[in-house]
Amino acid sequence: MRGSPAGRPAVTKGWHPAGVLTAGEPELRAWKLDAVTGYRLLGVAGAILVAGTGWAAGALPVENAGSWRDHALSAVLFGYCGITMLVAAWIWAGRTRDRATPRSLLVTLVLWSAPLVAGPPLFSRDVYAYLAQGAMAVAGLDVYSSGVGSLGGILGAQVPAMWQDTPTPYGPVFVVLAAGIAALVGSKLIAGLIGMRLLALAGVVLMTACLPTVARRCGVDPAAALWLGALNPLVPLHLVAGAHNEAVMLGLLIAGIALALRGRFAFAAVLVTLSALVKAPAVAGLAVVAALWWQHLPGRTRHVHAVVRTTVIGAVTCVAVTGATGLGYGWIASLSTPISPQSWSVTSALGRASRLVLDADGPAVMRFWAWCGLAATLAVAAWSWWRRDRFGPVTAAGLSLGALALLGPATRPWYALWGLVLIAAAAPAGRVRRWSAATCGVLAFAVLPSGFGPDGPQALYAVAGVALACTGLILLRRLAS
Helix, strand or coil: EECCCCCCCCCCCCCCHHHCCCCCCCCHHHHCCCCCHHHHHHHHHHHHHHHHHHHHHHCCCCCCCHHHHHHHHHHHHHHHHHHHHHHHHHHHHHHCCCCCCHHHHHHHHHHHHCCCHHHCCCCHHHHHHHHHHHHHHHCCCCCCCCCCHCCCCCHCCCCCCCHHHCCCCHHHHHHHHHHHHHHHHHHHHHHHHHHHHHHHHHHHHHHHHHHHHHHHHHHCCCCHHHHHHHHCHHHHHHHCCCCCCCHHHHHHHHHHHHHHCCCHHHHHHHHHHHHHHHHHHHHHHHHHHHHHHCCCCCCCCCCHHHHHHHHHHHHHHHHHHHHHCCCCCHHHHHHHCCCCCCCCCCHHHHHHHHHHHCCCHHHHHHHHHHHHEEEEEHHHHHHHHHHHHHHHHHHHHHHHHHHHHHHHCCHHHHHHHHHHHHHHHCCCCCCCHHHHHHHHHHCCCCCCCCCCCCCCHHHHHHHHHHHHHHHHHHHHHHCCC
């Protein structure tokens, strides 16, 4: 087979999302609807339910205690019903491979995202922290030595108490972007939320625009990449509705990798560094740039030259951006912010469970499991890069970031997108894509619309919402066939 520029075999025409989903999904004959229209309508209906849930059970401003909040428990039921419909529509889109062109999938993403754009923040209160940290920078406060509690006012009040005194873990690029929005809107909270969501949408647009280029260069069908990397439920639910800064990070990261695959390595290193100055995990993209660069250099020491060039460009960019923003180098020390006893992760959950079972010293047990998670992450990364001749460097970076998201000091559903987008763009059909798709579907249900963990009644209503949606989908399928 003809080799791709990324050093991996090209695929044949047509695509097979996740390597497991089958084609041939029948049309809805009873209603004279084709499959594309069917899954679009199902996803839009689910997105409307989720967006509507936000007005009663979402991450609303603390001052907004309107009458709809009295129906928060019922809203959880309808919200999980909507999430189930959205996930089912995504799976249906994957099964309808013959009609799922890149353009068609992009139209579908816009339709599914539109109701969420108009709704309140969902699944996390991070967007309030972004805005407050931007306002701190505008006020001349050091976001890397103090938390939003030093800001006070309406913006500081929106951030949960456990994070009031926590320095920001985000790089100067993102802080400057947030500061620009805060300076523009002042103390107008709703306008600030709109500005942060527009920034996230810009990141999603950049990511989806560059994904097909990366996929083609890596021998993956662009439609398969868009289905798994952009249309998956985590993107509309968390990058759009949650307005997370992963959108900006991933947009710059994918754009940088696309440039590297086209041979523009210096510009690629700059963009990837800017991505890492939004969120640090994106620094893994520099390894991709170096790995691709040394394939184009002569000599037996070309890998050394590629690593040195990439490192120098990254360092110069870092120094230039940090100096231009005037925020200083406090962001380096603040990279440890996620390593907190308050952060939830797989390893911290294991630490708490071990502490209860063994009645052992709490900090020591927590540190032990944290180091176990770090060791496992490094092992996955080492294995991925060792097998990069099979996977390609882009997939190797995706697997490494996926391990960090799952086993690192903090775990959130949207963190899975760090690795998932790269895997979607470059991984060959097989187990990696299958497990990535399955993980994505499960994580869509992991967080309540409010962003907090469920209590007993909320968990019961969430399960009831999933069951209600599944029952309805089964009945509709029978009626339509």
